Amino acid sequence: MNRQIFNRQVFNRTRRAMAAALLAGAALCAAAPAAVADDSAPSEAGTSFRTATPVKLGEQATAQGSTGDYLYWQFPAGAGQQVTATATVTLPEASVRSGSATWQIDLFDGLRRRQACASGEPAKRVSRTDATVTLTCTLRTVRPWAERWSNDPLPGAYYLRLTTTDAPATDFGTPVRADVKATAKDAGGAQAGGGELGAPLHAAAVAEPDGGWNGSWWSDRWAWTVGGAVLAALAAVGGYTLTRHPHRR
The missing domain is CATH 2.60.120.380 (Jelly Rolls)
Incomplete structure (x- = not known):
């Protein structure tokens, strides 16, 4: 396997890992609750706690x-x-x-x-x-x-x-x-x-x-978790690229 083919394979692995991590993050963000507007707003106030x-x-x-x-x-x-x-x-x-x-x-x-x-x-x-x-x-x-x-x-x-x-x-x-x-x-x-x-x-x-x-299941902990997963995937692929040498015939 020559170096050009090896580098292309590493690039493809990196791209797939990043795409999977980003898709996971997008899915979590999409699942976070969103506020919904209501057109029928109140037009009066109560005069005590009981009638609030x-x-x-x-x-x-x-x-x-x-x-x-x-x-x-x-x-x-x-x-x-x-x-x-x-x-x-x-x-x-x-x-x-x-x-x-x-x-x-x-x-x-x-x-x-x-x-x-x-x-x-x-x-x-x-x-x-x-x-x-x-x-x-x-x-x-x-x-x-x-x-x-x-x-x-x-x-x-x-x-x-x-x-x-x-x-x-x-x-x-x-x-x-x-x-x-x-x-x-x-x-x-x-x-x-x-x-x-x-x-x-x-x-x-x-x-x-x-x-x-x-409280909702969603919090900024999920954002940090997803971000950490992306960085870990990139670090793993980068380390693999730096340490692995292509086999020569």
Whole structure:
């Protein structure tokens, strides 16, 4: 066997190994869950925890309300997800407002325990002339389980409450519009494991997330596994090429 034929055979083996590894990676990526948009977005809000309006992740909800009202929505969150809630309030005309006020969103879990924001601006003070205000809150990553004494976020329903504080009494009752959305991203394999919650926390009114309450099988661990397999295949073929000598007649 001459060197040219040998090199061609090695090249073909390398190409087949790379193609197989890439196809495996593509199959895993294609199997990862994808968000599906829903055209029937809610157009109202509840006035208490019990009447909170269910909203799907990624769905834009709207509501008409009044300054001084408490507006409530609820959405699902599964293990391994990091949820960001956003609320934009369209304020009354400056001519009907007496002064500045602070708008605020609060997030609660299914047990109605207030959850701290890991990042974002959950409260802002607006002046009399401001037309809108946008509030954000990113929760800590939802855990698959937690000790009874902890306040860790767990899979289940989460409540978003929107209201204003310290507004002039004469401004109470003036009309406002609220646009809210909750989105989630996978925090990755580093946040997985450690146990599993038997049932979601009071989640009867909201739909189960695409990846399930206890998290999807897909995580960045799979991406690293596939990448490692590709590199291993290339290293094996490369080493074979460097160390093997063609047989000479």
